[in-house]
Amino acid sequence: MTTALEISQLHKVYANGHVALKGIDLHVEHGDFFALLGPNGAGKSTTIGIVTSLINKTGGSISVYGHDIHRNPSQAKTHIGLVPQEYSFNQFEPVEEILINQAGYYGVPPREAKRRAREHLTQLGLWEKRANQARNLSGGMKRRLMMARALLHRPKLLILDEPTAGVDIEIRRMIWEFLTDLNRSGTTIILTTHYLEEAEKLCRNIAIIDDGQIIADSPMRSLLERLESESFTLYLREPLAEAPKLRSAQLRSIDSRTLELVTDKHTDLGEVFSELQAHNIKLLSLRNTSNRLEELFLKMVSPEQDINPS
């Protein structure tokens, strides 16, 4: 298996003395869809900034597809595409121009750059806006523009720093589909996001960074298995005055026709339903309401918080 990104003992101390990274190690395989999560100020953007040469490291080493970013920056950079958190294009330049310029910085000749710009702008629903100045685009369009820009040189490793921040649900889903297709076609993707549902839905592996240190680094499935409870919303056929006490789970009344059910992950749900039936509770429907990754994330970065409401 080829290694896309190898980070070893990465340290960063800012000029004001703030220690942003305390020696992190990270390993991302080629073809992975990798989530890098952490609370604000944990060190995610610093890590991405160092990998993409926007921030100087204090210590440690980084290699991208076998090229050390310090000793062999040009080769390493050729493989990286970045969709940053903040808008980072000249707002007064036309959309197509931004893409053609970016491609040129990577050595893609103008004619080919134009062809690729058309391809990506069409894929991301921006072709009609190609002659517009970037400042006239909506927030969601600007995010997609940065995505198209990052792909012009066909990077093997695409890094997205909160790519769906501030975009509506429709566009978010479009971006998810686009990224999934891109990953299927062989592009390694590293994603940071505050929408943990997004990470859970898209990513196969995950690392959680907190206070400049990696506190979890594993496949998404293994991480989620550490979660102890599941919660469901139950919609009742008939109104219920008070939620009964169950032996196998906790039940809480939300309103007269809605209950919240929290179970241990080892609980036999058949037993729970039998108990509900015994209390003459008839269900209309139910929905799993656990945002599993979110609960786990909160538990890991704020250990004092109890994820079980009981």
Next chain:
Amino acid sequence: MNLRYATVALYTLTRREVLRFARIWIQTMLPPAVTTVLYFVIFGKLIGSQIGPIDGHSYIEYIIPGLILMSVITNAYANVVASFYSSKFHGNIEEMLISPMPAYIILAGFIIGGVLRGLLVGGVVFGVSLFFGHLPYPDIGLTLLMLLMTAALFSMAGLINGVYAKSFDGISIIPTFVLTPLTYLGGIFYSLEMLPDFWRGVSLLNPIFYMINVFREGALGSSDIGAGLAIGITALFLAAFTAVCLYLLDRGVGIRT
């Protein structure tokens, strides 16, 4: 880093720079032409008619080379400082920093942009000057050499200013308080012989004085100092500024955290 890559990257950056100042030509190309017409009319025609010939040339002919070079200096400088700082301001400097472009290509792109704008505006001023006087240009090679060296030097000075600027004020302080006085006191409007000893000594400390004089020698055939010395001094400044610019870009001063 192969030649094909370097060519495409440099072409892209140069094209971007040219399109930038061409898109806003009303701000970049037109004002120098208007200002220079005023200089020619007021200093050349109205006041100059009261001043006798200098080195055998009418006053208006004497000031034409200096005014052309002044427009080249201010525009080359302004182009790079504005472009570099606005790239920092908008964040699109990141586009270059994350790309494989080495510092020398980024520097070359900005410098070529600054030189081209300087030369274009210099050309506009030269065109305007034809309505006021015709210079003999006895050494066109020397004129062009000094034009290119000066434009490149002040493009680099603009880049250094852009690197350290932290606000739009920061890009106007140096032009206002350093560049303009140096240019005006660089011998555009007078010959060294017209100055008292003290100011003659001060003028000799001003690098722009040497550039204007060499340019004037190529355009008029007369100068206050030798061309060889002036070219040497300008070349030394060019080498030093190139080294400083490459160091700043390579280390990411003012652009990397």
